[in-house]
Amino acid sequence: MTGAVVSIAQQKGGAGKTTLAIQLATAWLAQGKRVAMLDIDPQGSLTAWHGLRQARLGEQADGLRVQSLSGWRLGNEVPALRRAFDHVLIDSPPHAETDAKTAIRQADLVLLPCQPNALDLWATEPTLSFALDNKTAALLVLNRVPARSRAAEAILAEIKAKGWPLAKARLGNRQAFAASISEGRGIAELAPASPAGQEIAALAKEIARKLR
Ligand SMILES: Nc1ncnc2c1ncn2[C@@H]1O[C@H](COP(=O)(O)OP(=O)(O)OP(=O)(O)O)[C@@H](O)[C@H]1O
Ligand SMILES: [Mg+2]
Numbered sequence: 001m002t003g004a005v006v007s008i009a010q011q012k013g014g015a016g017k018t019t020l021a022i023q024l025a026t027a028w029l030a031q032g033k034r035v036a037m038l039d040i041d042p043q044g045s046l047t048a049w050h051g052l053r054q055a056r057l058g059e060q061a062d063g064l065r066v067q068s069l070s071g072w073r074l075g076n077e078v079p080a081l082r083r084a085f086d087h088v089l090i091d092s093p094p095h096a097e098t099d100a101k102t103a104i105r106q107a108d109l110v111l112l113p114c115q116p117n118a119l120d121l122w123a124t125e126p127t128l129s130f131a132l133d134n135k136t137a138a139l140l141v142l143n144r145v146p147a148r149s150r151a152a153e154a155i156l157a158e159i160k161a162k163g164w165p166l167a168k169a170r171l172g173n174r175q176a177f178a179a180s181i182s183e184g185r186g187i188a189e190l191a192p193a194s195p196a197g198q199e200i201a202a203l204a205k206e207i208a209r210k211l212r
Pocket of ligand 2: 018091092
């Protein structure tokens, strides 16, 4: 049994790639899974989060490994990680087509975080098309969804009309996601019963089911 590789890709900056990577990884960790994360974004946000996490928690083995590397090296690293971990999550940079494509080629599943507005939706199309042309399963994940918003409902209807694959679980616009990250943790570790905690648990479950 080898681990599944999930790449998070979306050319639009700030769509929520790193947030989704961290929150999913820590949700799986909280369920006792072994998780590896690869940060191929030169911004290094994921690596910075991990540095803070290690400083706070110490080097205690929590089943999580985070490695920063250049996108072109993914092919060398991913096979061994697949063998050693249940889930391998790749966080990719915005505006970097070549690296995003490399991450997609390595993946069993591509997640595309998308905020419910037209600009995010338009930016999603090239990445989604590349994944589907590459015969890689893909799933849009609506992120920062406002509690009640006609505009968000209209975007949702548009996604459905296009027939794009969309996760049932969505993430709301919740400060708790950012706050847990600023502590080197994930919401599944700090407040699993909170609304944010329940949202990420539902998404982690939905994705794990898809990977089976
Ligand atoms: N569901 C959410 N609720 C509240 N804030 C969020 C949510 N998702 C992301 N954010 C905030 O949006 C900003 C951008 O998120 P993030 O860094 O995860 O996006 P990104 O796609 O990784 O960005 P980049 O393209 O620069 O790598 C951050 O300030 C983050 O805290
Ligand atoms: Mg990022």
